[in-house]
Amino acid sequence: MTHSTTRPVVSVVRSQPSQDGDGVKIKRIHDFGGGIDPFLMIDELGSDRPDDYIGGFPPHPHRGIQTLTYVIHGGLTHEDHLGHSSTINAGDAQWMHTGRGIVHSEMPLTDHHGLHAFQLWLSLAAKDKLSEATYRDVRAQEMPHLQGNGATLIALGGEWHSLEPQHQVAGPLDALAGDGSIxxxxxQQNGRLLLEQTAPMLAVYVFTGELDIGEQRVSAGHLARLGEGEQLALSSHDGAQALIIAGTPHQEPIAHYGPFVMNTHEELEQALNDYRSGNLTG
Structure with missing residues (x-):
């Protein structure tokens, strides 16, 4: 008889203050060395001071990645060279498969809580780096929930299976790079959640309160990476919120410069040359 094992925390990384776009202040976790492969970066935008984010992200290019933007409070308006124009509000998400190239902008909106949102980057596999660019909105009502024991899980993408009570849902984003899940x-206070989760890469970013992940307590603004096992055990004494990310690493080399993520320096130079010559989007 085999016994399921709870996945232990193997490392904890603190987010770092950074700035992007037109002076937008963010908290950033970035790892282009494969530690959270297929994910590359988690940016948290959170402030009740409009000066911290109101400049937004004017038109800029991408190649070789997917981006996933998720709003807690406020909103963001997206426009791109493909003609997409839409606004996401609290609880909504937008997914962008940049492929060969896309030029887009994201401009912030506020509610009475200000703005609180996330943007995650996923690296595309080498075979998909020059694929066709696509875009999709996902509304809050499209995202299924797991609930019980003072816990709620909102599934943006991938399959999620709770063990207490037994229930399974799949998020609407089913084309995340590297079989990604989020x-x-x-x-709530004294809430707990036990998930079956065997993805090779599993990490938890805590953004509110303190979260007990297995035997280790992790505070807001930290990313915990999990080791091998079959189950993810989460609990909180006073209440907490977090993003869970999971996936299968590409295990491919990364060449990164600004908004471009390729596999070799030659491909990166080509992306820069294509952008300068107006050929990025093909």
Whole structure:
């Protein structure tokens, strides 16, 4: 008889203050060395001071990645060279497969809480780096929930299976690079959540309160990477919120410069030359 094992925390990384776009202040986790492969970066935008984010992200290019933007409070308006124009508000998400190239902008909106949102980057596999660019909105009502024991899991993408009570849902984003999965977890006071989760890469970014991940307590603004096992155990004494990310690493080399993520320096130089010559989007 075999016994399921709870996945341990193997490392904890603190987010770092940074700035992007037109002076937007963010908290950033970035790892282009494969530690959270297929994910590359988590940016948290959160402020009740409009000067911290109102400049937004004017038109800029991307190649070789997917981006996933998820709004907690406020909103963002997206426009791109393909003609997409839409606004996401609290609870909504937008997914962009940049492929060969896309030029887009994201401009912030506020509600009475200000703005609080996330943008995650995923690296595309080498075979998909020059694929066709696509875009999709996902509304809050499209995202299924797991609930029980003072916990709520909102599934943005991938399959999620709770063990207490037994229930399974699949998020609407089913084409995330590297079989990627992402969920938003909300734990009330003394809430707990036990998930079956065997993805090779599993990490939890805590953004509100303190979260007990297995035997280790992790505070807001930190990313915990999990080791091998079959189950993810989360609990919180006073309440917490977090993003869970999971996937299968590409295990491919990364060449990165600004908004471009390729596999070799030659491909990166080609992306820069294509952008300068107006050929990025093919």
């Amino acid at each position: 969920a938003h977890v909300i734990l």
